[in-house]
Amino acid sequence: MNTGTKDFINQWLLKYQTSVFRYERISAIVASTLSIVFVIFEYGFYLEQTDEHFIRNIVPVLFIIYISNYALRTVFTNYRLEFIKSTWFEGAFLSFITLLGLFHFFVGFNIDREVNQVYQHVVYAALTFLVMIEITKVSVLISEYKVKPSTTFIFSFIILILFGAFCLMLPKATIGESSLNFLDALFTSVSASCVTGLAVVDTGQYFSEQGQLVILLLAQLGGIGIVSFATFFATFMSQGVSLKHKTIIQDVLSSEDLSSATGLLRKVILLTLGIETIGAIAIFFAWEDSLQFNSFTQKVLYSIFHSVSAFCNAGFSLFPDSLNTSITALDTTRFDTGIIDLRHMYGLHMVIGIIIIFGSFGFTTIEEIFSPAKIKDRLKNPWKKYSIGTSISLYSTIILILVGMITVFFLEIDSLRQDRSFVESIIASFFQSVTTRTAGFNSMDFGSMKPPTILVMIFLMFIGAAPGSTGGGIKSSTFYLLLLSSIGIIRGQERIVVRKRTISDENIKRSYSIFMFALIYNLLALFILSITELENPKIELLPLIFEQISAFGTAGLSMGITSELSSIGKVVIILSMYIGRVGTLTLALALSSTVNTNSYQYPEAHVMVG
Incomplete structure (x- = not known):
């Protein structure tokens, strides 16, 4: 392509750049809103089969919108190579989703039902992740508003709490036909988001797997702070981190240096996920044989839940009386056989105790002690x-x-x-x-x-x-x-x-x-x-x-x-x-x-x- 033709194409693209970017933003907002609605309906409500088919037929269209928007931004931006390099994380994720969708389109119908169900969970998880990416893009614009960093920090918790309370009130969040009332849902959401652990209902017996997952995510986001996670994603997507973001992170992590706050944040979150992973593995092997889980998956999920809850100092347990539980399987709806005696699982107590200590040290202390460089x-x-x-x-x-x-x-x-x-x-x-x-x-x-x-x-x-x-x-x-x-x-x-x-x-x-x-x-x-x-x-x-x-x-x-x-x-x-x-x-x-x-x-x- 000669220089004249290239300049002509660039001028034509520049002419429509504003309109295309406006369309891209509007379509991204619509797609993200529909994604949130569909995920809530899929996992929060009991749907008729026709409604499920309708939603699952629309979901691929949302992915097409996300992929098309990224392609449009790549084509109509002024510096394409720099844009691809700076947004490699988003581009790589969308490429993976594209390949996965094509594979399922050509091969998926020949796969058995259980694998297809796993695929559906992966699809909705990917959709949720794309929504988080879009929210991150909006959050980095926070510096344009004249709001104190402390105000931004406390309102981020309010938003997280209210959304958590809404999710816990959904029909599928609890076992049985009755849903949680607003005050109890708000109490539970605050307790999880503020990593407290006080509960008005039995977490393990009252909430379904969806409800327990909501509590786990609230504890994880509340433990480090939702703004911290938004900043973490922004650093991966090279969206830029505002001064206000850095001020909030400095306060959350008690960092001495404002300039190094975001770098410390990346280390801290990676160390956090690493400690929680190691903790989950240690808890998995600390369960004694007397506690007979119904399946390997249940044992893994219980290990992950208690590891995250311990490190975030959330205090939520899936057992009726936390680690003081001493009952038979007949007294619980979660276990089929055996005796559930956690009072004397001292190896488990030591593992969870050590994870708790790590979580209570403070992120700067964790980074200084456990980072590979240090x-x-x-x-x-x-x-x-x-x-x-x-x-x-x-x-x-x-x-x-x-x-x-x-x-x-x-x-x-x-x-x-x-x-x-x-x-x-x-x-x-x-x-x-x-x-x-x-x-x-x-x-x-x-x-x-x-x-x-x-x-x-x-x-x-x-x-x-x-x-x-x-x-x-x-x-x-x-x-x-x-x-x-x-x-x-x-x-x-x-x-x-x-x-x-x-x-x-x-x-x-x-x-x-x-x-x-x-x-x-x-x-x-x-x-x-x-x-x-x-x-x-x-x-x-x-x-x-x-x-x-x-x-x-x-x-x-x-x-x-x-x-x-x-x-x-x-x-x-x-x-x-x-x-x-x-x-x-x-x-x-x-x-x-x-x-x-x-x-x-x-x-x-x-x-x-x-």
């Missing part, structure tokens, strides 16, 4: 110290776990030694201490624990996990800085120093702000709950305090009163789970107006304190 660097220089943030996360986690373990062991020794050996009692105490800080699993009955043990558990839940983790609470680093600052004030120190590094006044003020917001909110919530719930003879004050702090700390533990809460009580707990996840200070910054700082300073005033 491990290689550590082998070359074994005496190199971890960063101050990682050190605080590690030391505070170890100390708080030991405090909880020793407390549970010595205060509950009588109940522990009834059916456990000394070593088994140590493991049970360790596991309960680990899960109390934010995870939500339980291998002991909290309703029968002594009040001093419960008070220590409340203290641990209020502190929560490390910053930048999937857990809630005021965070271990906040408590550490408050402790150092208080000791420093008593000693008359002008500044707080850790490992020859001065902790900034901004960090100290932020810690005190988080603590005060958390304290005031929990007192206010408990005041409302004491009015609405204590008329119920089944609810006492200590279990109510435990429930509220568990919700705020996204710990997900309960003394058995969650299902007994009134409608107002459930709303209060919903708000507590949400505020505990997004963070009190983040919520305050989102709701506050901008204050102009002044360079002048008023004379100091003396106020009597103490």
Whole structure:
């Protein structure tokens, strides 16, 4: 093709570029909307056979639209080679879908029914993935709107929660004919999205496989943050990451450097998926032979569910009483034969406990400890110290776990030694201490624990996990800085120093702000709950305090009163789970107006304190 002909074609393409791109955007919106509707109808409703055939005949047309749109963007863009290189991920995925569709068109009718069913699941999964790609393209335009990063972060959770509640209300999300009412669906969605684990219904018995999958996805997206996943996909598709996206990711991951936030995010998500995969494999082999799964697939799915739930500190379990379950198969609809005794599966407890610890470390800590580059660097220089943030996360986690373990062991020794050996009692105490800080699993009955043990558990839940983790609470680093600052004030120190590094006044003020917001909110919530719930003879004050702090700390533990809460009580707990996840200070910054700082300073005033 000579230069003149090439220039003529390019000019002709440029002439219609705006119109074509407008059509491409409109068609993409229509295709994505129809894709969402079809996926919801296919997996959420019981359809007539004619309706199923109608939807499945339309689905290939949606794929054709997606493929055609990509082809149009490739042809009408100004720099085609650069466009193909920058969108290689989307192009490769669409190419795979095209080959799969052609294979099924020519060969699929000769494949047996079960393989065709698997193919249909793959088709809808691919359709969902394409919708996620389109949502990602929209999300990167977030910088064009004058909205605070903190506001964007908290509203992303609201959108996720409402969509999750809608999905859990669908007929196919539950077993039987009755659907979940809105308040209970909202409660469950908030609990999953905010990785708490409190439940008003039995997750394993009440929800179908579709409902359990929704809960699992909510926990995964809520654990890292839906904006984080959108940014992750944007980096793969080279859509560009806005400054506002980077600010949100920096806050979510507690990254020190704004410029490296997106790079850290990619490492963190890949490490997260890697740890969850290894965890699922470890859990798979930790199930004892006494637990007889109905099929290999069920065993795999249960392993994946509990691995994700543990790492995200979500605390959801598919067993009636979490890891404290001790029943026969006759007492459950999920198992056909055998005894379901998880109380004494101590290998399983240790595996899940370790996964929980990884999830509570914080993403920056995980990246610094487990990324291949950092491990290689550590082998070359074994005496190199971890960063101050990682050190605080590690030391505070170890100390708080030991405090909880020793407390549970010595205060509950009588109940522990009834059916456990000394070593088994140590493991049970360790596991309960680990899960109390934010995870939500339980291998002991909290309703029968002594009040001093419960008070220590409340203290641990209020502190929560490390910053930048999937857990809630005021965070271990906040408590550490408050402790150092208080000791420093008593000693008359002008500044707080850790490992020859001065902790900034901004960090100290932020810690005190988080603590005060958390304290005031929990007192206010408990005041409302004491009015609405204590008329119920089944609810006492200590279990109510435990429930509220568990919700705020996204710990997900309960003394058995969650299902007994009134409608107002459930709303209060919903708000507590949400505020505990997004963070009190983040919520305050989102709701506050901008204050102009002044360079002048008023004379100091003396106020009597103490």
